[in-house]
Amino acid sequence: MIYDLHSHSTASDGVLSPEKLVERAAKKNVQFLALTDHDTTDGIAAAQRQAEVEGITLVPGIEFSTLWKKQTIHVVGLNIDPTSEAIATGVGFLKQKRVERTERLAARLEKCGVENALHDAKRLAGEGNIVTRTHFARLLIERNLVKDSNAAFKKWLGHKGRAHVAGDWASLTQAVEWIVASGGQAVIAHPGRYRLTRTKLMTLLGEFKDAGGEGLEVSCSSHDRNVRQNMAVMVRRFGLKASVGSDFHVPGYPYIELGYNLAIPDDLTPIWQNWH
Numbered sequence: 001m002i003y004d005l006h007s008h009s010t011a012s013d014g015v016l017s018p019e020k021l022v023e024r025a026a027k028k029n030v031q032f033l034a035l036t037d038h039d040t041t042d043g044i045a046a047a048q049r050q051a052e053v054e055g056i057t058l059v060p061g062i063e064f065s066t067l068w069k070k071q072t073i074h075v076v077g078l079n080i081d082p083t084s085e086a087i088a089t090g091v092g093f094l095k096q097k098r099v100e101r102t103e104r105l106a107a108r109l110e111k112c113g114v115e116n117a118l119h120d121a122k123r124l125a126g127e128g129n130i131v132t133r134t135h136f137a138r139l140l141i142e143r144n145l146v147k148d149s150n151a152a153f154k155k156w157l158g159h160k161g162r163a164h165v166a167g168d169w170a171s172l173t174q175a176v177e178w179i180v181a182s183g184g185q186a187v188i189a190h191p192g193r194y195r196l197t198r199t200k201l202m203t204l205l206g207e208f209k210d211a212g213g214e215g216l217e218v219s220c221s222s223h224d225r226n227v228r229q230n231m232a233v234m235v236r237r238f239g240l241k242a243s244v245g246s247d248f249h250v251p252g253y254p255y256i257e258l259g260y261n262l263a264i265p266d267d268l269t270p271i272w273q274n275w276h
């Protein structure tokens, strides 16, 4: 059974439509796919329809942007109810935060000579969709200002970039509460990517668990074997459940593919323990 519980569509910063994403997951033999777009549930209905066609299970999800001790932490919600009041509140709150961040970031870029940054980032995101830094990266590539998205983040959009604007997101506790109130399970996404010290990671996991958080992504495309082992240790220590997800955004990278390389140690309790 292949589970992939973290993926993106055009509703946020993925390049495949929800339908195409589900089609691809089925081709890769994924039986349980969670669509977890950044701060939106807009792709879920279409993904669910396609999952029925393909005969696989679509797990309704989201990836909330949160701020914890001045650090951006992503919290995935699995089996959320997209029609619930709690999720609607969360999505509404973050939509507003994103509009503000997008405008500030575009203003910085325009000040650095990147004309029409706001207009073009919105165009690249698509009518009505949220705008992320990924769209600004695509814009910088389109203008030949950088050669790839790595360079876009390094030179412009990342921590030390010329146009960096810190997002003012939801609190960690708040995001976990939205997820749990909607009947979902909260999972810390790609914990290895935050470069936290061991002590700080343990503080994060303690607060997360106290807020009602349930899972930790152990296996994901940004974790090497060593990080996976360390995260498995944390799962055991904090009595969490293990989650897995490719964080797929775009085809063409064999090591970041739907359902690819997502095994977890046998002794861990998987987040899907009580699903069926």
Ligand code: AMP
Residues within 6 Å of the ligand: 013, 038, 065, 131, 132, 133, 134, 149, 150, 153, 154, 158, 167, 249
């Ligand atoms: P945002 O939530 O708008 O700050 O955008 C964050 C998104 O940018 C992440 O979900 C990634 O998809 C992408 N991203 C962040 N850092 C990098 C990087 N160094 N290279 C490529 N993409 C990145």
Ligand code: MN
Residues within 6 Å of the ligand: 008, 013, 038, 134, 249
């Ligand atoms: Mn992304």
Ligand code: MN
Residues within 6 Å of the ligand: 063, 074, 189, 190
């Ligand atoms: Mn993320």
Ligand code: MN
Residues within 6 Å of the ligand: 006, 007, 008, 063, 247
């Ligand atoms: Mn993601």
